Amino acid sequence: MTTPSHENPGLAKLKARLTEVWQEILSESRFVRIIQQGEISKALYALYMIETYHYTRHNARNQALVAIRTGSDDRHYQKFCFKHAEEEIGHEQMALHDVVSMGAPQGFSIPPPLAATEVLTGYLYWISYQGNPLQRLGYSYWAESCYEYIRPLMARVQKTLGLTAAQMTFFVAHADIDEDHSALVNEMISKKCQTPEDWEDVARVMETSLRLTWRMMDEVVDAHARLLAGQSERGAFLQAL
Amino acid sequence: MTTPSHENPGLAKLKARLTEVWQEILSESRFVRIIQQGEISKALYALYMIETYHYTRHNARNQALVAIRTGSDDRHYQKFCFKHAEEEIGHEQMALHDVVSMGAPQGFSIPPPLAATEVLTGYLYWISYQGNPLQRLGYSYWAESCYEYIRPLMARVQKTLGLTAAQMTFFVAHADIDEDHSALVNEMISKKCQTPEDWEDVARVMETSLRLTWRMMDEVVDAHARLLAGQSERGAFLQAL
Amino acid sequence: MTTPSHENPGLAKLKARLTEVWQEILSESRFVRIIQQGEISKALYALYMIETYHYTRHNARNQALVAIRTGSDDRHYQKFCFKHAEEEIGHEQMALHDVVSMGAPQGFSIPPPLAATEVLTGYLYWISYQGNPLQRLGYSYWAESCYEYIRPLMARVQKTLGLTAAQMTFFVAHADIDEDHSALVNEMISKKCQTPEDWEDVARVMETSLRLTWRMMDEVVDAHARLLAGQSERGAFLQAL
Amino acid sequence: MTTPSHENPGLAKLKARLTEVWQEILSESRFVRIIQQGEISKALYALYMIETYHYTRHNARNQALVAIRTGSDDRHYQKFCFKHAEEEIGHEQMALHDVVSMGAPQGFSIPPPLAATEVLTGYLYWISYQGNPLQRLGYSYWAESCYEYIRPLMARVQKTLGLTAAQMTFFVAHADIDEDHSALVNEMISKKCQTPEDWEDVARVMETSLRLTWRMMDEVVDAHARLLAGQSERGAFLQAL
Numbered sequence: 001m002t003t004p005s006h007e008n009p010g011l012a013k014l015k016a017r018l019t020e021v022w023q024e025i026l027s028e029s030r031f032v033r034i035i036q037q038g039e040i041s042k043a044l045y046a047l048y049m050i051e052t053y054h055y056t057r058h059n060a061r062n063q064a065l066v067a068i069r070t071g072s073d074d075r076h077y078q079k080f081c082f083k084h085a086e087e088e089i090g091h092e093q094m095a096l097h098d099v100v101s102m103g104a105p106q107g108f109s110i111p112p113p114l115a116a117t118e119v120l121t122g123y124l125y126w127i128s129y130q131g132n133p134l135q136r137l138g139y140s141y142w143a144e145s146c147y148e149y150i151r152p153l154m155a156r157v158q159k160t161l162g163l164t165a166a167q168m169t170f171f172v173a174h175a176d177i178d179e180d181h182s183a184l185v186n187e188m189i190s191k192k193c194q195t196p197e198d199w200e201d202v203a204r205v206m207e208t209s210l211r212l213t214w215r216m217m218d219e220v221v222d223a224h225a226r227l228l229a230g231q232s233e234r235g236a237f238l239q240a241l
Numbered sequence: 242m243t244t245p246s247h248e249n250p251g252l253a254k255l256k257a258r259l260t261e262v263w264q265e266i267l268s269e270s271r272f273v274r275i276i277q278q279g280e281i282s283k284a285l286y287a288l289y290m291i292e293t294y295h296y297t298r299h300n301a302r303n304q305a306l307v308a309i310r311t312g313s314d315d316r317h318y319q320k321f322c323f324k325h326a327e328e329e330i331g332h333e334q335m336a337l338h339d340v341v342s343m344g345a346p347q348g349f350s351i352p353p354p355l356a357a358t359e360v361l362t363g364y365l366y367w368i369s370y371q372g373n374p375l376q377r378l379g380y381s382y383w384a385e386s387c388y389e390y391i392r393p394l395m396a397r398v399q400k401t402l403g404l405t406a407a408q409m410t411f412f413v414a415h416a417d418i419d420e421d422h423s424a425l426v427n428e429m430i431s432k433k434c435q436t437p438e439d440w441e442d443v444a445r446v447m448e449t450s451l452r453l454t455w456r457m458m459d460e461v462v463d464a465h466a467r468l469l470a471g472q473s474e475r476g477a478f479l480q481a482l
Numbered sequence: 483m484t485t486p487s488h489e490n491p492g493l494a495k496l497k498a499r500l501t502e503v504w505q506e507i508l509s510e511s512r513f514v515r516i517i518q519q520g521e522i523s524k525a526l527y528a529l530y531m532i533e534t535y536h537y538t539r540h541n542a543r544n545q546a547l548v549a550i551r552t553g554s555d556d557r558h559y560q561k562f563c564f565k566h567a568e569e570e571i572g573h574e575q576m577a578l579h580d581v582v583s584m585g586a587p588q589g590f591s592i593p594p595p596l597a598a599t600e601v602l603t604g605y606l607y608w609i610s611y612q613g614n615p616l617q618r619l620g621y622s623y624w625a626e627s628c629y630e631y632i633r634p635l636m637a638r639v640q641k642t643l644g645l646t647a648a649q650m651t652f653f654v655a656h657a658d659i660d661e662d663h664s665a666l667v668n669e670m671i672s673k674k675c676q677t678p679e680d681w682e683d684v685a686r687v688m689e690t691s692l693r694l695t696w697r698m699m700d701e702v703v704d705a706h707a708r709l710l711a712g713q714s715e716r717g718a719f720l721q722a723l
Numbered sequence: 724m725t726t727p728s729h730e731n732p733g734l735a736k737l738k739a740r741l742t743e744v745w746q747e748i749l750s751e752s753r754f755v756r757i758i759q760q761g762e763i764s765k766a767l768y769a770l771y772m773i774e775t776y777h778y779t780r781h782n783a784r785n786q787a788l789v790a791i792r793t794g795s796d797d798r799h800y801q802k803f804c805f806k807h808a809e810e811e812i813g814h815e816q817m818a819l820h821d822v823v824s825m826g827a828p829q830g831f832s833i834p835p836p837l838a839a840t841e842v843l844t845g846y847l848y849w850i851s852y853q854g855n856p857l858q859r860l861g862y863s864y865w866a867e868s869c870y871e872y873i874r875p876l877m878a879r880v881q882k883t884l885g886l887t888a889a890q891m892t893f894f895v896a897h898a899d900i901d902e903d904h905s906a907l908v909n910e911m912i913s914k915k916c917q918t919p920e921d922w923e924d925v926a927r928v929m930e931t932s933l934r935l936t937w938r939m940m941d942e943v944v945d946a947h948a949r950l951l952a953g954q955s956e957r958g959a960f961l962q963a964l
Contacts, residue, residue: 057555064546064564073539075572082546082568089564115449119364122497126363208356298796305787305805314780316813323787323812327805331798597931604849605842690838 004190008190017203021210022149031217035153038160042102042241044224045157049095050235051216052170055121057092060085061130063208066136069129077133080188084140084181094170101167103241109197116219120212127205134198137189138205142181146172147175249431251440258444259383262451263390272458276394279401283343283482285465286398290336291476292457293411295354296362298333301326303369307377310370318374321429325381325422335411342408344482352476355458361453369444375439378430379446385423388416492674492681499685500624503692504631506645513699517635520642524723526706527639531577532717533698534652536595537603539574542567544610548618551611559615562670566622566663576652583649585723593716598701604692609687616680617669620687626664631656732912733922740926741865744933745872754940758876761883765825765964767947768880772818773958774939775893777836778844780815783808785851789859792852800856803911806906807863817893824890826964834958839942843935850928857921860912861928867905870898 026032031048034040067081100106113121128136147154154171156164165172193199225230227239267273272289275281308322341347354362369377388395395412398404406413434440467473468480508514513530516522549563582588595603610618629636636653639645647654675681708714709721749755754771757763790804823829836844851859870877877894878887888895916922949955950962 060560060564061550064550064567067567068543069552075575078542079568079571082542082564082571085546085549086561086564086568089561093557115445118367119360119449119453122367123360123363125370126359126366129366189320202488204356208360300799300807302791305791305808308808309784309787309791316816319783320812322807323783323805326787326790327809330802330805334798397769469832597927600849601842601846601931601935606850608841608845608848611848653805686838690842694842 009184010193011186011190014141014189014199014203014206018206018210019149021207025210025214026149029214029217030221032153033219035156035160038156040157040160041224042161043227043238044220044237044239045161046099046102046104046241047224047235048217048220049099049170049229050111051114051220053092053095053110054100054117055093055124055216056088056223058121058124059091060088062124063088063136063140065125065128066133069133074133074192075191077188080184082182087177087181091170091174094173098167098170099238101169102161102163104238108237114216114219114223116212116216120209120216121231123209123212127209132198132201134189134192135201135205137185137192138202138207139209140181140185141206142187142210144178144185147171147178151175161194249427252431255382255430255440255444255447259447259451260390262448266451267390267457270458271462273394275398275462276401279397281398281401282465283402284468284476284479285344285461286402286467287340287345287479288468288476289458289461290411291352291404292355292358292461294333294336294340294351295358296365296457297329297336299362299365300332303365304329304377304381305375306366306369307374315374315433318429318433319472321425323351325425328422332411332415335414339408339411340479342410342432343402343404345479349478355457355460355464356455357453361450361457364450364453365465368450373439373442375430375433376442376446376448378426378433379443379448380450381422381426382430382443382447383451385419385426388412391414427469434446435473490668492675493668493672496623496671496681496685496688500627500688500692501631501688507692507696508631511696511699512703514635516703517638517642520638522639522642523706524643525709525717525720526702527643528584528586528720528723529706529709529717530580530702531581531652532593533596533599533702535574535577535581535592536599537606537698538570538577540603540606541573542570543569544606545618545622547607547610547699548615553616556615556674559670559674562666566666569659569663573652573656576655579654580649581720583651584643584645586720590719596698596701596705598694598698602691602698605691605694609691614680614683616671616674617683617687618691619667619674620684621691622663622667623671623684623688624692626660626667629653629660633657727923731909733916734909734913737864737912737922737926737929740927741868741933742872746939748933749872752937753944755789755876755936757944758879758883759823761879763880763883764947765884766950766958766961768884769822769825769827769939769961770947770950770958770964771943772893773834773839774840774943776815776818776822776833777840778939779811779818781847782814782842783811785847786811786859786863788848789856792856797856797915800911800915803907807907810900810904814893814897815837817896818848821890821893822961825884825886827961830926831960832895837942837946839935839939841937843932846932846935850932855921855924857912857915857923860908860915861925861930862932863904863908863911864925864929865933867901867908870894870901874898928947 035043063081064085067078067085096110100108124136124139127139150171154168158165158168189202193202223232223234227235273287304322305326308319308326337351341349365377365380366381391412395409399406401407430443434443464473464475468476516526545563546567548569549560578592582590606618606621609621632653636650640647640650671684675684705714705716709717757767786804787808790801790808819833821832847859847862850862873894877891881888881891912925916925946955946957950958
């Protein structure tokens with residue numbers, strides 16, 4: 001169960017800021033609009049899952065990087081980072097599984113990441129490698145609690161594409177796993193953030209990484225449009241889904 | 242003198258793609274529009290110079306990082322990277338100098354980088370740390386040749402703010418230094434890019450890093466607006482310029 | 483329980499090579515001889531525990547580093563690395579605890595590492611950062627199973643100094659923890675080493691890191707001699723133990 | 724010309740400590756003794772050149788690493804590091820050239836580094852990556868000035884093996900290049916070392932890296948003995964030289 005955010009005024013403020021960004025995304029993202037209008041195709045969803053694969057496979061690594069940095073040690077936080085890293089291993093495989101479950105050949109040739117995905121990935125390494133070690137919690141904060149905001153979208157995708165839960169393992173499995181993670185992340189933020197700077201660093205990384213994810217989603221829409229228009233061969237095999 | 246791009250069809254194509262992105266920026270960037278309309282203030286220009294300071298101080302480092310990576314060695318390219326890194330050392334000081342020359346106190350307290358600047362910086366480290374070692378040339382390609390595109394803007398800033406050349410050292414000095422660098426970068430790209438993938442990697446990093454710079458410029462406009470509206474204290478002392 | 487080494491001919495060979503190196507150490511190390519002759523002092527033992535603290539506090543970090551490296555992914559091995567890293571967190575505190583339990587003031591000022599300890603630490607990072615990702619298992623292989631070889635020495639130290647088990651937590655706790663770890667490490671080596679090169683890389687790191695530990699132990703003897711001779715002030719407060 | 728060490732008492736002390744370590748090496752190293760007794764063979768010298776190749780090819784990289792570390796910036800020192808890194812690029816090729824000049828086939832298959840060489844290499848990265856950024860100057864200090872100590876040995880090798888200067892480019896070229904470098908390194912140490920800790924850090928890295936080089940030389944003797952005894956195939960083709 002998620003720690004109620006009213007327990008900690010810092011968390012409540014963080015939650016409010018997160019909700020604002022999500023509201024912006026839910027009303028302005030082109031990818032979201034396509035889902036809401038029931039116009040998502042299997043190819044578009046697969047392209048999105050492929051980008052999800054690309055950044056997710058770095059999550060365990062950049063999470064662990066936080067704890068590898070030398071300097072003054074917070075052993076409790078280091079333990080959290082390594083434990084969380086361990087749990088994140090292999091989650092990207094669920095994204096690939098879901099693409100295959102829609103009909104892509106097992107072991108299909110994965111297109112390289114889009115530029116927006118590289119930007120997101122690079123940012124996550126950068127904020128893990130330097131700066132306030134606590135700041136990466138801002139990414140975990142929204143990533144582990146996003147189901148609250150995107151559940152209706154996922155339901156819409158499932159209905160539009162006629163998918164079973166077994167074809168959406170990335171989201172279904174995460175929704176369960178992440179409820180526990182989310183409580184842990186909230187607890188860690190509450191305990192470790194001591195100064196206004198700590199809270200601001202966590203909030204900035206939360207907002208920035210979520211906005212970069214938004215850009216990634218919308219760049220998937222552009223990549224799909226180029227594919228439909230015959231301007232690109234990237235992921236062309238997905239049109240057969 | 243810049244190597245004429247017609248010498249190499251790959252360079253000509255790269256140049257064409259660069260020109261397209263610049264045209265987008267020159268017609269759509271909010272920061273550019275403010276300059277073009279003669280509405281830039283010293284505070285806004287100083288805020289921009291401060292972000293310039295922030296990402297520029299990492300340029301030598303991420304440039305050298307390319308050559309530190311172990312793996313198959315291209316000694317000629319490694320030498321270029323270290324030499325270029327050496328030359329980039331301290332360029333960020335020109336940005337600070339220019340802020341001081343407009344009236345900011347010597348040794349003023351530098352506000353932390355904006356989120357968009359951190360995103361750009363993180364991206365430059367990421368593409369230097371992994372992937373095709375040649376790809377960072379895409380960043381150098383536009384950075385060293387940007388004066389061709391931004392000279393009119395710089396002239397407009399100078400006129401609007403009544404600045405002397407000695408108050409715009411970052412741009413004036415770079416315009417000279419970079420003409421030589423630009424020829425070297427063009428030569429390196431022509432010699433080292435052997436495959437379509439090499440050219441595409443260079444082009445993608447060129448376009449992505451330039452677009453991230455655009456976002457940084459426009460985020461400076463937002464930061465300035467928040468300052469004017471009294472919603473932020475970040476860089477408040479710059480209002481006295 | 484340790485997986486019997488006869489199950490796997492590679493492990494049996496590794497074990498034989500390990501036993502040879504230990505026999506060399508047990509008969510040639512000056513530190514070992516001092517223990518065997520019942521001449522160890524609290525100051526000497528404390529100096530040794532302090533070096534143990536210094537390299538142990540990097541173990542979790544260099545262990546995790548193996549799994550952070552990008553490249554072809556072995557998720558099973560990555561999971562092992564992060565899990566093991568998590569478990570190693572804080573073990574260096576036992577070394578400090580044991581020094582305090584002998585009478586050093588709580589929070590005593592820790593002298594910087596000896597050169598030999600820096601050499602060992604640097605080596606462990608280097609073999610974790612590059613080369614065959616499996617090779618760090620060679621370090622774990624001897625580190626987790628060393629009690630078989632050093633138990634008589636530890637008993638001798640305990641007797642000579644009149645220590646309780648609660649004053650030797652670093653070794654007592656590890657002897658228990660590491661029996662499980664050791665079985666896991668053996669299993670991982672058996673499963674992952676596929677080629678003669680894999681086995682040789684593991685064996686080389688095993689032997690080299692153990693020999694560097696030997697040098698560290700003997701350098702502790704030298705540091706102690708300098709302290710007794712009044713040639714150094716490093717750790718002078720330990721003479722009061 | 725080397726800056727006379729009497730100009731700076733710190734340098735004079737460093738020089739005295741260096742001379743002591745060299746005297747130990749010149750009287751105790753087994754590799755040195757073999758040279759002095761006129762018993763070096765082409766195979767043994769080639770094995771030594773191959774290890775020289777292995778650690779030398781990392782020198783530019785770990786030198787640049789010092790300047791890449793984020794943190795408080797000393798631009799003058801950063802510039803020195805990058806410039807020096809640039810100059811070090813490709814020096815390892817001289818070692819390979821010299822092996823070929825004695826009769827090894829062009830492009831011969833280079834055996835992997837010995838354990839002692841990996842230990843030296845790992846140490847140089849470690850002291851470049853963390854700790855006092857000035858400390859790597861301790862390595863440069865002895866490496867750039869070693870000709871003063873080893874010139875008689877090199878002359879002896881040349882005579883014993885009947886080599887021309889063109890077959891000993893690694894040492895002949897370095898003896899010239901490094902006289903200038905050495906003056907620069909001395910100047911940098913004199914200017915940058917401000918505290919007793921700075922001097923001690925430089926001295927410790929000087930002594931430790933030189934002692935690790937000594938171990939590497941003597942491990943080459945062991946590798947050669949194994950080759951002669953038919954216990955190893957490593958570098959077997961060198962016996963034909």
